[in-house]
Amino acid sequence: MTEECLCGLHNKLAKKVKAKMLDDDILFDIAEVFKIFGDSTRMKIIYALKLSELCVLDLAYITGSTQSAISHQLRILKQASLVKSRKDGKVVFYSLKDEHVIKLFEIGREHVEEL
Amino acid sequence: MTEECLCGLHNKLAKKVKAKMLDDDILFDIAEVFKIFGDSTRMKIIYALKLSELCVLDLAYITGSTQSAISHQLRILKQASLVKSRKDGKVVFYSLKDEHVIKLFEIGREHVEEL
DNA sequence: CTTACATATGAATATGTGTTCATATTTGAA
DNA sequence: TTCAAATATGAACACATATTCATATGTAAG
Numbered sequence: 001m002t003e004e005c006l007c008g009l010h011n012k013l014a015k016k017v018k019a020k021m022l023d024d025d026i027l028f029d030i031a032e033v034f035k036i037f038g039d040s041t042r043m044k045i046i047y048a049l050k051l052s053e054l055c056v057l058d059l060a061y062i063t064g065s066t067q068s069a070i071s072h073q074l075r076i077l078k079q080a081s082l083v084k085s086r087k088d089g090k091v092v093f094y095s096l097k098d099e100h101v102i103k104l105f106e107i108g109r110e111h112v113e114e115l
Numbered sequence: 116m117t118e119e120c121l122c123g124l125h126n127k128l129a130k131k132v133k134a135k136m137l138d139d140d141i142l143f144d145i146a147e148v149f150k151i152f153g154d155s156t157r158m159k160i161i162y163a164l165k166l167s168e169l170c171v172l173d174l175a176y177i178t179g180s181t182q183s184a185i186s187h188q189l190r191i192l193k194q195a196s197l198v199k200s201r202k203d204g205k206v207v208f209y210s211l212k213d214e215h216v217i218k219l220f221e222i223g224r225e226h227v228e229e230l
Numbered sequence: 231c232t233t234a235c236a237t238a239t240g241a242a243t244a245t246g247t248g249t250t251c252a253t254a255t256t257t258g259a260a
Numbered sequence: 261t262t263c264a265a266a267t268a269t270g271a272a273c274a275c276a277t278a279t280t281c282a283t284a285t286g287t288a289a290g
Contacts (some may be wrong), residue, residue, distance in 0.1 A: 014173040017166050021177060027162060028155045029227045030220070035153030039248075041147040044136070051132050056267060058129040062136060069249055071268055081230060088268045090257050098224040105145070107222060112217040114143045115196060152277075171237060173287050184279055186238055205236045 021037075036080045039105060040072050041065055049083060051101060053095040151195045152219060157188050158181055160209075164198060165217060223230040 021027075035044060048054055054062070060070045074082040074094055075084040082101050086093045097104065121179070131223045136142075151157060159178040164168055190199040197216050199206055201208045211217065 005153050010219060012173055012175050013167060014176050015168070017163055017169065017173070018177045020166055021159070024155070024159075025222075026227065030223045031153055031155040031158040033226055034149050034158075034219075037153075038146055038153040039151030040139070040143045040146040041248080043142045043149075044139075046141060047137055048132055049153050051135055052128060054129070054132065057265095058132070061129050064135045066250075068251080068269085071266095072248075075268080077201050087159045094268065094284075100222060100229070101162050104219070106228070107215065108140075108145045111148055112141065114215070115205070158280080172235095181280075182237075183239085183281080186236095187278075190238080207237065 031034065036076065036082060037108065039073075041069065042077060043105075045070065045073060045077065046082070046096065046101060046105060047096060049096045050105065053086075053093050055091045055093050059094070123170060137178065148195065151191065151197060152223065154188075156184065157192060158220075159215060160188060160192065161197070161211065162222060164211045165220065168201075168208050170206045170208050173208070 035063055037046070041063060044065075045046050045059055048059060048062050056070055056074065057067055059065075059068045059074075063070065065073075074083065074085075078085060078094075084097045086095070120155045133158070146217070156178060159180075160174055163174060163177050171185055171189065172182055174180075174189075178185065180188075189198065189200075193209075194198060196212055198209050199212045
């Protein structure tokens with residue numbers, strides 16, 4: 001932990017950068033958001049919901065996963081404020097919560113397509 | 116797997132959406148990129164490199180991790196084409212590879228700060 | 231050539247996580 | 261009320277992964 005590069009040249013720079021770093025808590029929270037996107041099942045769900053509001057079984061059909069797996073993932077997505085839900089009788093419809101979700105997806109897609 | 120919602124209303128919609136879905140491979144690759152961002156150590160590295168080009172030991176000092184841990188993570192970041200490296204004698208300097216990395220970080224940060 | 235520094239790497243460990251399976255809950259219909 | 265459909269949930273399992281520790285590699289200096 002906290003080893004220091006001995007070349008005096010870097011020590012000053014490193015201390016400057018360390019002073020400008022965001023709080024660990026904030027960087028941790030940002031990483032947590034990306035972690036949610038970092039699963040192919042959740043990514044499928046997000047892309048499907050980008051196309052339309054959908055219920056759980058339809059999402060399971062579209063993604064090729066089980067109802068249970070999708071339900072678990074939807075709970076995670078909802079806790080992370082990435083999707084919202086609307087109940088209509090027995091059916092629960094899910095949709096994306098805001099524009100950030102779409103923006104993040106689009107930039108991620110751009111990055112992948114440029115490799 | 117591939118269960119279908121029995122309410123005939125949804126079946127048509129679900130099939131439409133399924134037809135419009137991106138290939139699994141692409142969605143998988145996008146998820147892989149986000150997975151790289153979804154770790155607080157790597158997020159610290161990315162933010163530090165956003166401020167300045169840095170060598171391994173300086174990154175270890177700045178992030179409060181060991182040299183070994185940082186070296187392992189830098190390898191992952193490099194394989195994902197998120198950082199590049201430049202060798203100068205014994206020292207290896209790392210920096211961000213392109214603008215997408217910064218864009219993704221900024222939008223992730225925006226999302227977190229609006230919660 | 232020997233030493234010291236910066237980095238990389240492999241194995242082991244511990245921890246986190248996604249899926250499955252069984253089952254509970256909720257709601258509408260018969 | 262009884263049944264079936266849609267969803268949610270908990271436990272168990274399998275798998276991935278981040279860190280640590282020891283050590284190897286490469287490089288410059290003495």
